[in-house]
Amino acid sequence: MSKKNILLLCGGSGTEHEVSVVSAKFLEKNLKEIGLYNVIKVEIGKPKTNDKTFRLVNADGSLGEAVEINSHRQLVGAKTKEDIHYVVPCIHGPPGETGEIQTYLELISLPYFGCGPEASLICFNKVTSKLWFNALDIPNTPFEFLTSIEDAPKAHKLFDTHGSVFVKAASQGSSVGCYPVSKKSDLDAALKNAFTFSEYVLVEKMVTARELEISTYEFEGKVHASVPGEINCPTAFYSYDEKYDPNSKTTTEVVAPNLSTETIELMRGYAIKTFKALKLRHQSRIDFFYTDKGEIYLNEINTFPGATPISMFPKMMENNGHSYLKFISDIVQKNIL
Template identity: 30%
Template sequence: MSSDNLPQSAGQPFRKPRVAVVFGGRSSEHGISVVTAGAVLRAIDRTKYEVLPIGITQDGRWALTADEPERMAISARRTPSVDDLAESGEGDVMLSVDPSNREVVYAEPGSVPKALGEVDVVFPVLHGPYGEDGTLQGLLELSGVPYVGSGVLASAVGQDKEYMKRVFTSFGLKVGPYLVIRPREWEREESAARERIVGFAAEHGWPLFVKPARAGSSIGITKVDDLSGLDEAVAEARRHDPKILVEAALRGREIECGVLEFEDGPRASVPAEIPPPQEHAYYDFEAKYIDSTPGVVPAPLTGEETAEVQRLAVAAFEAVSCEGLVRADFFLTGSGEFVINEINTMPGFTPISMYPLMWEKSGVSYPELVDRLIQAALSRATGLR
């Protein structure tokens, strides 16, 4: 549906669709979400859309923020926060859960709530829990507001690395060896859980990667070279999520591929390769966002390899019942086999993020990418997804 053809109430003049860009959030990826929002705000065509930036603070308050993308960038190796941008320290933004009322209201203590107008679509650029995991998507379903990206189930599966891998396996996609340690197991039977990890290492070898099961942006991940570093790695992962994932190291090239939903279905971008970072043990948060380790786009693959990773990326998108967009991450092993590591249902949209770079090399510019996602959300009916 073109924005020029959006239905208008009888007797009302035409108005541009209003896009609420919602960002920040309670997860450890708060700062990266703010950076992503800045890039999206810069890219939205203001002649075509009205924009309402809404930031969620790290304690969960919805705040009206300044529409100043230049303040939403990494500076002096520090990511920005919603508190830096909030126009008031006390007011709250509220979205109605009445599907017949898309009015957004701003309320300050002791004052009459102020109507900010209706919202036609939400562009949620939150990463991690309380935003990318189906929780915000559920709220938007209750509110009857269209939104960019996957629905409740796909978002939840895409956030939980254990169940993501289970779905992939059920659809015949190859995943690497992994082990899950659930919260009660570590809390009640720590010694037995540690022995399970040691046994896993004996079978698959060191190093291991210990990570939060429901986090992203490489936050909370530790590469463990031997038993001496295990407890510290588990503690770091559990700082971000009580459920942890232990993965065997896969020897191979890191390949990423973007998926974008078009009118005729999902398509894959040209793939990218993430070369081993020079100053880091692996592609961690610092390498990814602070030092901006560059990827190679397009990846130097054969035609057959490119076609295969594109096929697998779309297959992963379909397996999880995703919508809108996905970044799929793979390892290309020495035997020539692609092993899927994970998908991201709301991948990073920062200026250096691989997802927009892959689509730019595929002929879709950043502003076109943002516009396509908004238009897809506007044309998609809300309901069970």
């Protein structure tokens, strides 16, 4: 019997294209180690362009012919016609974390790894995420959201109340379109810049806090949350460059030090509650702030966390006693056509 085909998608049309390509190498390695499937890799678009073409990735890493997924669950191109039995949409940002790919896969009944379209879209939009956190009584930083630059007075009022704010484009990842503002004279420029990245802008109270992350995932029928890991960024702002530049001075700790058992369990409880309430699926990385006053704030949810050499999600899962290879193998085996 011939092996079934897994389609590994990467790239995307957003600002995180390159990071997605790196993460896909990690996913490809694990999918091939399972040993039961053919892995067909496709890259979407090109960095910093509006190109959204799907292209086969050749064995040497070069891009090959243009292809598409048809309604018969086949990958087709001028020289290609392959049945697809499962999809891994390894895409950070659009069109993966925004739910667009998942919506199409649902339409043609093609099973896939990760969260569904609605959960993806809710979590990718920082405004809707915060509204959900409030509805679930999960603590998060005070905020206002702007639908246009005409709402700027709301941001100024928040600044006056707290003395400094964070301006964030609502629908971007990896700190793209995000600006720490500690001088009121810089606020309007930050708002205008954020609106170039998104139709909605979130403005929230800036807090001095540790940045903690929890791997939250399904394993053998149960939702698990790792102990928090920590991001140690030498600058005041964990920017895109600090996250992904090879020369970044940022360090990570798989187990955040000096946290009480009570704090750890409270954060893990928030993570699991959020995972279940928002109907997340398979995996997520849930990020928190922890202040020197002992305040816990849920910051954001990543529905397709990074899997680069410095990424925390697989490391925290492994530290939690679960093999990433077994995790993804079990999900694929239970859901593949």
